[in-house]
Amino acid sequence: MIKFTDVSKEYPKSGFALKNVSFHVNKGEFAFLTGHSGAGKSTALRLTYLAEHPTSGEVRVSGFSTARVGAREVPRLRRRIGIVFQDFRLLEDRTAEENVAFALEVTGARRPTIGPRVMRVLTQVGLAGRANQYPRELSGGEQQRVALARALVNDPLVLLADEPTGNLDERATRGIIQLLRDINASGTAVLMATHDLDIVRGLDGAHLIELQHGELVYDSAEDAADREEPIA
């Protein structure tokens, strides 16, 4: 699903953001990307949705490879993944419903199908009753739910979340995490960047990938594989 192979990303001014990072997120998995701020989590996510290209190495996302993908194919990949951010990134002058519909409209979805699909995801995130509210009329948690609905409306194979609870209080955070678990339970892989270890501890069995100063320092999948190796 998502495969990083010896990925490095170097910026001309600030140097290496990622150094020889390799990891693998499987279909249907719930994976955490953890580490302090500046560890390279956001860079890893940006590489995943092809906002950037690696300096060396290869990133593969559901059949798309950074080694081969052209600029024209990027939109096609984006339609197969959902993305949410700490700052929600909603359009302020459109209602919740319009914000979600927008993601379908830009992909050229047939008009009659848009309304029902939008209402379905808004119901899924528990906001069916607030469809006609503008972002400023919604709480932070509700805005993030709208963003999640927008990310889900194209039925993505994987959901990328960059510190999705960073701006939320504890209660709203719990709600969003529960929603992410539900989304994951219905088959969508989730890759979530967070520095909040409480969230990570609260989710047993999740795949854990930890970065430090751009290097991979822990991968629970590798750890498990090592333990399964017979001891000679």
Add this chain to the structure above:
Amino acid sequence: MSLVVRETALAFRRAPLLSALSVTTIAFSLFVLGLFGLVTVNIRDTIGDVAERVEVVAYLRRGTPIETVTMAAQDIEAFPEVESATHVTQAEALARARRDLPEFQDIFQDLESNPLPASLEVRLKPQFRDARSAAAVADRLRGFAFVDDVRYGSEWVKKLDRLRNVAGAVGIVVGAAFAIVAIIIIGTTIRMAVLQRSREIAIMRLVGATDGFIRRPFLLEGLLKGLLGGVVALGLSYGAYALIDAYLIRAAFFTAAQAVTGIAAGGLIGLLGSLVSVGRHLRSV
């Protein structure tokens, strides 16, 4: 209603002030260009009026048979530069002199014989009303045996040529300068509209919109603003023309074709300005 049209309408509705501002900016840039165009059109008309008087006159020897002159006139009309060759008889010349020069009325009354020679008045086609063509035609006319003398006011025709060249050069240089300024101002205006919506563009990209899709509403917006600006500029130009025509000098306005071309140019500048602004923005993010 198509999505592109709806998004464009939304852009106008959400930022009415900025939209009005950019239409006004475009309108005034094109208005300046339009004023200059009016000056050019009027100078060209005036030069054209003057040039119409470029005429080569061949004075004929006395006693030239009228058949000879008529046949020669036909030959002359076959010259590529010549529009018409008119035979003016002695009697007609005198009648014209009496009419045009009333102060010499007495002299004309007392004449015993007609001192004025007959002539062939040769008018040139519009594109040949310059010193070189007039001289060439005059030379050929001198070749006819019955032609006594040829006149075409070579000095003032040369001056007219110079005036025409200067007016043409100034027109091109100043016109191009105005057009470039208009394009830059319009481009900047549209760039503001693009920057104002950069957040929206970023979000469109995140959810998988293609660059073509993102570009289309901006192009339509640019085209509409350009056309609208063109219409307003035409209105302003007409106002200016009406004032000048009423209070200063008789002037000409653009022909319908010129007016339509002007509005279309506004639309084109708007379209190209948007294409450049959005293209640059999409490449930079």
